[in-house]
Amino acid sequence: MEKVIEIKHLNKSFGNHEVLRDVNFTVNKGEVVCLIGSSGSGKSTLLRCINLLETPSGGEIIYNGENILDDKHDVRKYRTHLGMVFQQFNLFNNHNVLKNCMVGQLKVLKRSKEAAKQNALKYLKTVGMDLYVNAKPKQLSGGQKQRVAIARALAMDPEVMLFDEPTSALDPEMVGEVLKVMRQLADEGNTMLIVTHEMEFAREVSDRIVFMDKGVIVEEGPPEQVLVNPKHERTKEFLKRTLK
């Protein structure tokens, strides 16, 4: 299997507080990986370290054979290969739906206006928001915003999609529409790394589940193994509390 992102001995601390300790793991091409664990276990920080929204304190992030943390490496170019979806959507408030999906293509990838528009419309259709191209973010519901945010990330044609608790800020009735879109993307063979608290969803879509606790990876493996027959006490404890 082709490795897309490989993380070696990653450390991250905020002041004296160690959030990640010696994290090692790999994302392969076409794989859907879910990161689970209680709040404060470092899973969001790990995701944010991967696209360098947080600067790791030590270790290596290897993307297509190159260490991204090298000083020489072009961080901005690297980021275009990663699509990020945030918990709080973070759509650009000054742009409408279509422009949100175009601005990165135009200004960063330097695509032509027409190409950018076609690509944006294609992905807006995927997430079912192609009818709302003229709407401003403030006019949309949470679920709609998150679907647009997914389309915005996809429009950059990234190699890996990163999801940082994409449904945690949504009303319960809107969670479904977002998960449906993500399930569809998983079925289409996209490489996805998802931080989530939706256990049922994680079990269904992921090829691999990674359980984190206190900044370290405790256990990883196929969903049946980690969720049904966990080996570690800490995993069992976590699942007992969340699966009820």
Added chain:
Amino acid sequence: MSFEIILSILQENWPSYLRGAYMTLLIAIISTIIGALIGLFIGVMHTIPLRKKSVKSIILKIINFILTVYVEIFRGTPMIVQAMVVFYGIAAYGYEMDRFIAAIVVVGLNTGAYMAEYVRGGIVSIDKGQYEAAEAIGMGHFQTMIHVILPQVFRNILPATGNQLIMNIKDSAVLSVISVTELFFTTKSIAGANFRFAESYLITCIMYLVMTFVASRILRYVEKRMDGQNAYQVEQRREEQMY
């Protein structure tokens, strides 16, 4: 004070009044624009993220210190004094500045000092998520500012800019101390000639009120236009519920 006297003053002096009002508006508008640009520049300079210790960050710190000194001086002294210092200060070196230019320099610098704080506040108040989202799709700091942050800042500082414009329309009256022929100075000479102080200044009063009122209405309209409607157009009429 009678209506006929006001009419006769107007009849004799309306071209002067209009010229004065024109001058007042010209100074207020130009200096508000200059001030907004200065404010924008300082606001952006003050919010550039600093990378550890580098030559760049030291230079930036020095520039920001100078800009802070400028802001404090112009916010902390009366504009009437600034006008005197700038105009006569330069005159002391044997160079007589054009009074109109001096007026714009003083009011513009004054406005810039106030606007700098509004802009800084406007930038800081933009949600951190907006920066992160822009960074995450590979935009640099400059691109993020131009395409994402500043358009939102513009909207946020528009009311403050409008206020400044209205203040400048009124406060440019103090420029009469350096004999700029704006509305107040013009009125002074009209009243000085006809000795009808109350009537002459009543006309001026109304003219100021009309100018500030119109300016505030126009700005309100622009704000509304920028906010757009609450409803939006759905591309095709396929789905029933669009709200």
